[in-house]
Amino acid sequence: METRQRMLAAALRLFAERGFYGASMDQIARELDLTKQALIHHFGTKEKLYGAVLVAISERLMTEAIQPTEVESASAFADAVSRIYLRTLQHREDTLLLMRELLDNRRRAAQAGTWYLKPFLDGLADLLRRDPNWQEEDEGSIFTHVYQVLGAINYFAVSTATLENMYSVEHVEAMQECFPERLRKLAMAGVDT
Amino acid sequence: METRQRMLAAALRLFAERGFYGASMDQIARELDLTKQALIHHFGTKEKLYGAVLVAISERLMTEAIQPTEVESASAFADAVSRIYLRTLQHREDTLLLMRELLDNRRRAAQAGTWYLKPFLDGLADLLRRDPNWQEEDEGSIFTHVYQVLGAINYFAVSTATLENMYSVEHVEAMQECFPERLRKLAMAGVDT
DNA sequence: ATAGCGGCCTACCAATTGGTAAGGAGCCAA
DNA sequence: TTGGCTCCTTACCAATTGGTAGGCCGCTAT
Secondary structure (H helix, E strand, C coil), X not given: CHHHHHHHHHHHHHHHHHHHHHCXXXXXXXXXXXXXXXXXXXXXXXXXXXXXXXXXXXXXXXXXXXXXXXXXXXXXXXXHHHHHHHHXXXXXXXXXXXXXXXXXXXXXXXXXXXXXCHHHHHHHHHXXXXXHHHCCCCHHHHHHHHHHHHHHHHHHHHXXXXXXXXXXXXXXXXXXXXXXXXXXXXXXXXXXX | CHHHHHHHHHHHHHHHHHCCCCCCHHHHHHHCCCCHHHHHHHHCCHHHHHHHHHXXXXXXXXXXXXXXXXXXXXXXXXXXXXXXXXXXXXXXXXXXXXXHHHHHHCCCCCCCCCCCCHHHHHHHHHHHHCCHHHCCCCHHHHHHHHHHHHHHHHHHHHHHHHHHHHCCXXXXXXXXXXXXXXXXXXXXXXXXX
16 A cells, blocks of 8 residues: 555656656656566556546545635635645646646547546636626636636746746745735736726 | 758647657658658757757747837737737647646756747736836736736646537637636736735 | 465566668759 | 769667566465
């Protein structure tokens, strides 16, 4: 059991860092001081290992990201967004892998079982729907707003390493400091401005 | 000459769709009814081919995305963002590849020549800096805002295929219809709210 | 003692990878 | 005609890929 968790952790790291094709079973196994056959023994195939990693991520996301008993307030959505932002930074590897999955998905898109994000998105949309400022808005508008805010978070979370090299560590730290406040303004961005 | 362009186009398509490791020289060549040695003849190695694709993208981005003679107006930034959004949708493959590059970059991050986005980012930041509403904001705040808005655009552009499968084509069309208007509100999201 | 079993190994395999070497077809200039 | 050049080919290669087959070791139940 212990081993299985270690395997999932190592696989997450390498898949997140190098992508599905970029990471080989052998590399993952070596990271654990095992042979790739140990991995195959536990998960069958590379695809299934990858799937198990995705399942683990989505479980974490569901149990941690959205509290179902969200307090109903005018800023409920903005509050949830703040929490999601913090969580995204903490689980950067999850974020990286989900981003990669988003890119790769379009090929095997027809396959089922890949909508790990759907309940999450729906939950956020629900939160926004209950906001008095948003009750007159149509569905498309609500989902669009949710997605734009999520995009702002995830894109940044995935970019910090590049930004640090493009500018400097201090520059990125300055951005990180401003981020929550500006994110809040995005989340609140007016319905009737 | 003609062939070189066709090669770059095919490489872009496959790299964007499957990533650097996911696309093989052979696949790219077959797409052109050539052998992979033709590709190697023109570009030397796979890495160099990939590099040439990135260079082509960044050139397109620089010449098209930001007009240097942007009219100075209160909504100059929001206008630029609107144009960038349209361009992003039109060149979705470019967007996909740049997103992948963003993810992969963190490994070979120290390498030079990969800051294709920097002049683009700086240009946008400049635009925002000249906005009267933003003149008192510090650098971190400005860059953060620019990046959040860019994130909203790119994340969505890269997600539409997945979203179509997750919900429906109509759902995504509804989002696409709302997008520009909501994006504008994001871009304008208040400085002193 | 021993049979079974989960956990992991070595040995091996076909397929695919990026890349080298060498040569041929077509064209143009001398 | 000859030589050279560009563009592309076939033939080949070592390395790596994911995966199969089968066996060894240590634990537990009988």
